[in-house]
Amino acid sequence: MKTTRLEAFSDGVIAIIITIMVLEMKAPHGESIEALMPIFPVFLNYVLSFIYIGIYWNNHHHLFHTTEKVSGAILWANLHLLFWLSLFPFATAWMGENHFASVPTAAYGVVLLMAAIAYWVLQRTIITSEGRGSVLKLALGSDWKGKTSPLLYGIGIAASFWSHWLAQGVYVLVALLWLVPDRRIERTIQQREN
Amino acid sequence: MKTTRLEAFSDGVIAIIITIMVLEMKAPHGESIEALMPIFPVFLNYVLSFIYIGIYWNNHHHLFHTTEKVSGAILWANLHLLFWLSLFPFATAWMGENHFASVPTAAYGVVLLMAAIAYWVLQRTIITSEGRGSVLKLALGSDWKGKTSPLLYGIGIAASFWSHWLAQGVYVLVALLWLVPDRRIERTIQQREN
């Protein structure tokens, strides 16, 4: 299977997740501004999840930028990542409906953590498949973001039982870390081409 | 990232928004023609939102017609636009369920306004990225539609507290303004090619 096929399919799934998630925000029952107020924190949370899915979409492309052939292992590692991404709307809705209670806030962190692990597994699978002199491995370098994020998610999950604000803060922090697109890969490719 | 990727992803998201929006129109509970009547204004409103999304899809293509490389800034400006577009179904549903009450009608206008601003930001980001002699900047010219629309949305939002018919009228007016596809860009490109 060619990489373009896998990318098109992943794009389709991610487009559905990112859109449906926002569509799931239910219209409030009243018609006043007060009726909108309670969904405001929920709205902010949808913005955060939207940004997270956007980050994954962005980095997903960088990941497959150097890959040419898709093995069965890469295919399933990719489906595994898409599975966890497709749980974002579920986790976002559950947390929103329960006004950011401890367990749902922790569950949101667990989904973030699992997606990060799935992304890491996908990365390793591609590097293994590329073999020695893997461009992706070179490009990633120390991959400090990839290593720090799971740790931060873990802190966020633990913090959610103490203060949901702190947990949310950690989740926002990791998103900000990643918002800077992964230039390492682009840079390495450009260097190689020179 | 190539422009085609970003366009395909945006097409996917816009296809989902435009389709799901219509699918969200709930079948009435009765089986008589009278049961259909109350959803008729809602139906008309879905038609308006459908046309708006169609306009954005159409103009989105013109926008990227001249763009070749997608920077991180363009990517996020595009996701920002998609975010506001994906709020159309929410705003349409809330307004319809409340029989075009003041606040939901104003909220619909706010979503229209935010999408227009997001579109403008995306336009500026592309022009900045293209640098001097930007084809898009040339093509847009005075961009009177882009400048007038936010003003008209503002008037619509204000009017919704006075008469929802007037507000709706303004929203329809702006849609009509844009229904004429943005020929400036096509024209400029053709002139350049000659």
Add this chain to the structure above:
Amino acid sequence: MKTTRLEAFSDGVIAIIITIMVLEMKAPHGESIEALMPIFPVFLNYVLSFIYIGIYWNNHHHLFHTTEKVSGAILWANLHLLFWLSLFPFATAWMGENHFASVPTAAYGVVLLMAAIAYWVLQRTIITSEGRGSVLKLALGSDWKGKTSPLLYGIGIAASFWSHWLAQGVYVLVALLWLVPDRRIERTIQQREN
């Protein structure tokens, strides 16, 4: 805009309609075979709608097979068709929920009729845009299917107030008429190429 863009977008919308429609079939509340029975006619109706959307998807491709450039008029004629197609799930659900009562059965016929008219308008728009010696016009020939279908839908709509079985029978009949894919266009193209 290139034809491939418009086709890809239309494919996306049609894929969503055909899938969501089936997904909207709600799981029954009981766990016995008896609980499945009442949704059996509804199920058959979803099959019919699925086939109709499949027919439109199939013929949509034949339509754009000969088209190279997409004008603004074609673009909006296409969106107009997609709008009516996206009402299929609504019409199917309303008819199914009301056990094929007269008005919903007629409404289903109206959506079928409007989609047929929208298809005809799209066809005319493409032929006009192609100008003299339009390949599509040649390929369509007498277009007896296109001319008979609206008439039959009209009969179906009228019949639904007398017997919903008869109306359903007419809707099934038209689907069967079209299930034979539109070979005229393929044949004409092949003849031209020889």
Add this chain to the structure above:
Amino acid sequence: MKTTRLEAFSDGVIAIIITIMVLEMKAPHGESIEALMPIFPVFLNYVLSFIYIGIYWNNHHHLFHTTEKVSGAILWANLHLLFWLSLFPFATAWMGENHFASVPTAAYGVVLLMAAIAYWVLQRTIITSEGRGSVLKLALGSDWKGKTSPLLYGIGIAASFWSHWLAQGVYVLVALLWLVPDRRIERTIQQREN
């Protein structure tokens, strides 16, 4: 119609099915870990359905790898397969809501069986269309997986009236059989190219 069109459309439909299915998992009402417990078996079932759709997506590509032209028969055989695949969310939801009662568990097996039959029909249609010396026929060889699966689904359906655990076990077993991607086709193609 070119194969790429049919593949892109099928990819779109499969992407929607696989994503919506997970999105349909409703957020529990409570905010405690106990509230999550009852949806755990449902969650596992969604994982199984996700894997099944993933298998079909994977094998679907192998199927069309050797096909160049799409006839009307192939097109409808493909839509027939997509129809049964789009019933996976329905069957998964019904089984989950009824805590794996006999009839819903059997119904899930029937959908699995019908999808397997539809896949087999699609395979036969492609082989017939390719005529003598069909690469696909060569590649499939004895097709023992394709022949064993329907039998196993039949056993699963029968077993569901006796023990839903046994039925589930059979369904998981068939998934595991197929998780190994269909290397026969790839191998045959490579041999031919050498």
